[in-house]
Amino acid sequence: MKKNIDQVDPAWLHGRTAVVRSDFNVPLDGDRVVDDHRLTESLPTIELLVDAGAKVVLLSHLGRPDGKAVPELSLAPVAKRLSELLKRSVRFIPEQDDTDAVAAQVAELQPGEVALLQNTRFLPGETGNDPKLAAFWASLGDIFVNDAFGVAHRAHASTSGLAEAMIAKGGEAVAGLLMAKELEYLEEALRDPERPFTGILGGAKISGKIGVISALLGRVDRLLIGGAMANTFFRALGLDTGSSLVEEDSIDLAASLIEQGGDRLLLPVDCVVTHEIAEGSDARTVSRTDVSDDDKIVDIGPETRTLFAKEIARSETILWNGPMGVFEIDSFAEGTIAIAHAVADACDGGALGVIGGGDSGAAVDRAGVGDRVSHVSTGGGASIKLLAGAEMPGLESLTEEA
Numbered sequence: 453m454k455k456n457i458d459q460v461d462p463a464w465l466h467g468r469t470a471v472v473r474s475d476f477n478v479p480l481d482g483d484r485v486v487d488d489h490r491l492t493e494s495l496p497t498i499e500l501l502v503d504a505g506a507k508v509v510l511l512s513h514l515g516r517p518d519g520k521a522v523p524e525l526s527l528a529p530v531a532k533r534l535s536e537l538l539k540r541s542v543r544f545i546p547e548q549d550d551t552d553a554v555a556a557q558v559a560e561l562q563p564g565e566v567a568l569l570q571n572t573r574f575l576p577g578e579t580g581n582d583p584k585l586a587a588f589w590a591s592l593g594d595i596f597v598n599d600a601f602g603v604a605h606r607a608h609a610s611t612s613g614l615a616e617a618m619i620a621k622g623g624e625a626v627a628g629l630l631m632a633k634e635l636e637y638l639e640e641a642l643r644d645p646e647r648p649f650t651g652i653l654g655g656a657k658i659s660g661k662i663g664v665i666s667a668l669l670g671r672v673d674r675l676l677i678g679g680a681m682a683n684t685f686f687r688a689l690g691l692d693t694g695s696s697l698v699e700e701d702s703i704d705l706a707a708s709l710i711e712q713g714g715d716r717l718l719l720p721v722d723c724v725v726t727h728e729i730a731e732g733s734d735a736r737t738v739s740r741t742d743v744s745d746d747d748k749i750v751d752i753g754p755e756t757r758t759l760f761a762k763e764i765a766r767s768e769t770i771l772w773n774g775p776m777g778v779f780e781i782d783s784f785a786e787g788t789i790a791i792a793h794a795v796a797d798a799c800d801g802g803a804l805g806v807i808g809g810g811d812s813g814a815a816v817d818r819a820g821v822g823d824r825v826s827h828v829s830t831g832g833g834a835s836i837k838l839l840a841g842a843e844m845p846g847l848e849s850l851t852e853e854a
């Protein structure tokens with residue numbers, strides 16, 4: 453087990469500087485934060501440090517600026533929103549190339565003060581995991597706290613590089629409270645799930661999720677498949693999918709998963725089809741055996757919703773990744789919304805329900821049940837990687853629990 457920030461003596465933290473890697477990669481509309489779920493989930497770690505009287509230096513990436521300063525991806529709006537949420541000032545430090553200026557401003561911080569540095573990905577050394585950049589960030593503080601679960605699957609200068617640099621200079625690199633919470637929920641679901649354990653998978657593609665499908669198939673009692681992913685499975689069954697999104701390259705793989713899964717694997721029995729994936733276009737329900745040449749499958753049908761909801765209702769552990777249809781369009785969102793409600797109902801009844809994946813999290817919010825499910829992961833790609841058992845450099849580099 454990795455050491456967590458709440459295992460560090462608060463008296464030791466007083467007056468010391470904590471360098472914290474958070475995941476403030478939030479959607480912006482101009483200079484407004486559209487969805488602050490990741491910010492609110494990051495507060496407990498920052499508040500713990502502030503309460504202990506530490507000086508807090510926050511680091512995060514935002515978007516993919518590819519190693520250069522992109523004004524639209526500045527963290528300035530995040531500093532403002534974070535300050536509102538924390539109810540205390542957050543000093544934004546926009547200088548980046550001038551390390552002396554950054555270090556001087558950090559040195560001015562008083563116990564309990566919070567600063568946020570500019571977008572780490574404005575610097576080419578971030579994704580290149582440049583040891584010099586990592587060493588500079590490590591030089592700013594006495595302890596490193598990695599709370600950025602969303603990038604735990606990446607080896608970047610501000611994640612694994614910084615942890616290694618902090619340990620090399622004799623400091624500790626510990627997990628933040630959000631990181632710890634994410635691991636607790638996602639690993640609990642996998643390690644020792646209360647049964648029945650149901651996995652629900654959807655979304656656009658099988659190819660990015662092969663690891664998760666295989667990992668889940670070996671552990672769940674039921675695996676419900678929806679979204680465009682189901683289309684490729686339909687083809688493996690020899691069904692016509694018309695003009696639907698299908699991964700031709702993955703049909704053989706789907707066939708072997710069907711064989712491996714046996715009656716644990718449940719595919720939709722009916723679907724919603726349209727002629728065009730667009731707002732206001734036609735939507736009809738058909739059996740999965742009746743999809744015509746110019747139909748596009750865009751959602752699971754009502755019979756499937758009932759079938760899936762019944763499986764969810766009798767589950768004690770539920771893990772969901774990937775929407776059941778093109779939920780961004782109202783008339784194709786009903787299947788996803790129905791599943792979101794089924795999961796929330798099960799959680800109300802005491803089941804553990806964990807949602808992983810960026811779009812799935814958005815879908816749960818759209819259904820208005822975000823606060824009824826046990827845990828909505830802040831990590832999209834990271835949660836999928838973790839579930840698939842992939843390496844997590846951002847975690848592996850941290851200090852072991854004593």
Ligand code: ADP
Nearest residue numbers: 655656679680749750774777778809810811812
């Ligand atoms: P997550 O981010 O939760 O892992 P994905 O990124 O894998 O989910 O998939 C989400 C996308 O899949 C959504 O944009 C949704 O519109 C799309 N999608 C789901 N079902 C279909 C379908 N039947 N046809 C086309 N796209 C689909």
Ligand code: MG
Nearest residue numbers: 809810811832
């Ligand atoms: Mg996605």
